Amino acid sequence: MDLTYTPEEEEFRTRLREWLGKALQGLPPKPSPDDWPGRRAYDLGWQRMLYDAGYGDVHWGASPTTRLIYLEETEKAGAPYVGAGFVGLLHAGPTIAAEGTPEQRARWLPPILRGQEVWCQGFSEPDAGSDLAALRTRARRDGDHYVVSGSKIWTSHAEVADWCELLVRTDPDAPKHRGISWLAMPMDAPGITVRPLKTLAGSAEFAEVFLDEVRVPVANRVGAENDGWRVTMVTLSFERGTAFVGEVVACRRVLRELAAEARANGRWDDPALRRRLGRLNAEFRALWRLTQWNVSEAEGTSGVPGVGGSVFKLRYSHARQELYDTAADVLGPASLDLDRPWTLDRLSSLSYTIAAGTSQIQRNIVAERILGLPKGR
C-alpha cells in the first residue's frame, strides 16, 4: 500500500500546475448559465486550450493516476469544468475509442479532443429510466440508413450539440437487452425537435428530444447491430469511475468555506453543528481515499473502472446532499436566499441520487454484481 506518486506522475503534476497558472489568466469571462451558445463557446475554448497544451486526451488516453492528478489539479486551480464537453469526453469518446472502427475513431475523436464538436446523450426515454433496456425508440433499416422515431429525455446540452450518442431498438422481437444498437446521430438531421426542460433549480440544463423519421447512416453505428447494450455498459462504467474526482476536491473546499462561515456567523459555537462538520470532513477525506483506492485498482487492470464505481457513487451522492443540507444549517434562514452561494448548489445536489443510475439501482448493482445476490423478479 503506497500513497506516494512516481517521479513521472509528480513531474506531470508540476508541469500541469505551472501551465494552469499561466493559462487561467487568459480565460475569457464566464458566460451566464442561460447563454447556451456562450457556454458552448467557453467550454469548447477551454478544451482547445487543453488540446494545444498537450492535455486534450487526458480523459481517456492517460493512465487512471494521471487522470486523477489532472482532475485534482484543475479543480484546485479553479479551472473550468468539462461542461458541454462532458458527453464527448467522458461518454461517447471513450466508447468510440474502445468500440469504434478506425474510420469512426478518425471521424469523431479529433473534433472532441480539439474542442470543435459537442455531444449529447440520448439514452433515457419517458418510459425507460431506471429500466433503460426497455427503451422503445425504433430504428428501421432502409438501405444504408436507419430511420429513427421515438423520444428521448434528460438530454443535457441538446440545444447546442452536434452529435447525439443514441440508443435505439433495432430488433423489437429480441429479448430487451439484445435488440439495442448504439448510433451517432447528427443533431442537424431533419426530423429532430429539441424542447428544453427547466430543472427545479430554475436552469435549463437538459431537454426532451423528439425524433420523427430521422435518417441516420448505418455507417454511424458503433459496435455490431443489436450489441448496443454491451457497448453502453462500457460508457456507463466510465461515468461511474473517475467522473467525480474533481467534485470531491471541490466539496472539500466548500466544507472549509462552510466552517469559516460558521465561525464568522456564530453557528460554530453549537457543538452539534461542529460535530456534523467534523463528520463531513471524515466523510470527504474517506471518499478521497476511496477514489485513490479505485484508481489504483483500475491501474492494475485494464484502466476501465469497474463496479467499484457504484460503491463510490452511492456514498458520494449522499455525502454531497448532506454537505449542502449542512450548509443550510450553517446559513439558517439565509439559506432561502437564492443569491447566497450554496442555495443553488443545494438544489442541484438533489439530482445526485437520481442521475446516472438512481441510488436504488446502484444498490441493486452492488448487491447483484459484487455480492452475488440473486436477481429479483
Add this chain to the structure above:
Amino acid sequence: MRFQLTDDQRALRDGVRELLTRRFGPQQLRAAVEEPGRLDRALWRELGAAGFFALRLPEEEGGVGLGLPEAVLAFEEAGRALLPGPLVATHLAAGDAPGAATGETVVTDVGGCGLVEWLAAADVVRGDAAGAVPLRSVDPLTPLHRVAAAATADPVAVLLTAAEQLGSATRACELAVQHARTREQFGQPIGAFQAVKHLCAQMLVRAETARAAVYAAAVTADPADIDTARLLADDAAVRGARDCLQVHGGMGFTWEFEVHLHLKRTWVRTYRTGDATESEERLAAELLVEPA
C-alpha cells in the same frame, strides 16, 4: 501511486487468517463464550511466536520489522475472528514490557473512557487502575473494569481498534450475504428481495469506504486520517452488525448465532480509545486550518 495490497501484504493477511481459523474457529469461539474471563494463554503464546505482537518491532530487537499497514491487516483479521484479549495494549507494549512481544506477558491498559479490558487476566497494567471496579460487561468476551480517570489514547491504538472494527464490518457483511443467498421465503432466496438486498449493499458500501480510510491512515499515520478511519470504521462495524442481525431475523436474536458477539464487541471498541466526539471535534477544528 499503488494504493493496493502488495503480494507480501496479501500473504501476511492470508497467513493470519489461516492461523486464526485453525486456532480460533467457531468451536473455540463458542468454548470461549462458555468460560468468560479465561484467556487462552497457549493461543496467546502462539500469536507471539507468529509475530502478532512484535510485528512492528525492528528486527535487531527481535521483531518482524514491519509497519503500520501490516499491523492494520493483522488486527483486521483479529477483529474478523472476534479474537478476545487486550491485543492492542499488548501489541503497543511489545517494545518495553518484557515478554509482551513473545506473548508470554499479557498487557492491558486504562482506556480513553476510563475502562480497563481483561484486568484480572493481565500480567501488566499500564496507567492508573487503582480502585478499579468490575462491571458486568455486555460483551461476554471482554471483561471490563471502570476506573476514575481516563487515559489519553495512543493514535496507534485508535487505528488498530479501527482495523478490528473493519474486520467485524466485513465479516458481518459476509454473514448477511451468505444467509440472504440461502435462506428461502416466499419460494425464493430472501436476497432476491430489494429490501434485503439494499441492506446488504449498504453494509458493503460502509465497509469498503471505511477500508480505504483505515488503510490510508495506516500508510500516512496522519492524526486527521486516523480520526477519519476511526469514525468511518466505528460506523461501518456497529451498523454492519445491526444490519447483519436484522437480515438473520429470529436467528439473529439468539445467543447461539455469532452476530451478537460482533455487535457487542463493536460497542466495546467504540469506547476503547475515548469518545467519538473527540475525533469529530478535532476534524471540525482541522477545517479551520489552512491546507498546506
